[in-house]
Amino acid sequence: MNVQIFSELFDKYNWQNTLEKIYSFKEEHVKTALNKEQLTPHDFAALISPAAKQFLPQMITKSKLLTQQRFGKNILMYAPLYLSNECKNICTYCGFSFDHKIKRKVLSDTEILTEAHYLKNKGFDHLLLVTGEDNQHANVNYIAHAIDLLRPLFSNISIEVQPLDTDEYKLLLEKNIYAVLIYQETYHKENYKTYHPKGKKSNFYYRLETPDRIGKANMHKIGMGVLLGLEDWRTDSFFTALHLDYLQKKYWKTRYSVSFPRIRPAVGSIKENIHMSDEELIQLITAYRIFNPDLELSLSTRESPELRNKLIEIGITTISTGSKTNPGGYVVEPQALEQFEVHDDRGSEEMTKVLEQKGYEPLWKDWDIALFD
């Protein structure tokens, strides 16, 4: 389908019809998808449908095999570094929401370097810089400056910050960032507004079109996902796969990753609307792997140690560990309020042991910006 921007394709779909279609898949659709070499988003939808539940053992086996063929028994390690919890948006599920009376903090140069040296000493070489969405304190100039400060210490720096314009992404690319992570949170256009009642983030289409702007800037990697627990996870995941499929065809030089954040408790935030079980999370991860064997699948510390130990072996390629989700959380101000509660608090040493016991190798570096200089 020839469209200029993803929103044109998205607008051809209707949430309710899509949901009903996913829930109406039959066993034969799942079998067809499982036996195909090249899957479409429609096949992916069959694999995440209720009809695919009985095929979970086959999906796990296939996912494991495809992951090991493409990535070996390697798990890439990264750490988030929260730079700021200033945020001008109200998001009903987040501890940093503008309407929460919390102490706001934007790390200074010295504080950024203190946190960074701590992570470097723990072995990390891939860093994810995270900020709230705030054009005043943690704007693109602040982020660019932080990258300049950190560049000598880390060979791979990615960002998860407010959506930017293409020129701003180009500027950060010149600073040698590797990836931009941007989560749509939900593709349910009507309900999106109830979770994002105020601030720039309440503009559904500006967010939806962000990966296009990142792709146009020729970014090395785009990370995607939805917040699982807001709306029907199957329908939201279908739209993520549709979006991914569109982006891969259009910006084919860019690499892609998907994450699967399930809602975690945070001060003042809503609880999940729709529960997604551990088994369903496994179904989703294996479906992504079968849909796209090259896709990086990333897992944060939101999940429990027991579940993370299992998921590592079925399709995940990238994990964070020992994470703090508050600015200054590693050294500078460990007591500050977190964005969400971490469920797996194992540090990098412990996680390394777990991986090695399972016959996996923790990878601290799989890419260096110097290759592109």
Ligand code: SF4
């Ligand atoms: S999810 Fe992001 S934009 Fe929303 S309140 Fe939290 S930090 Fe701000």
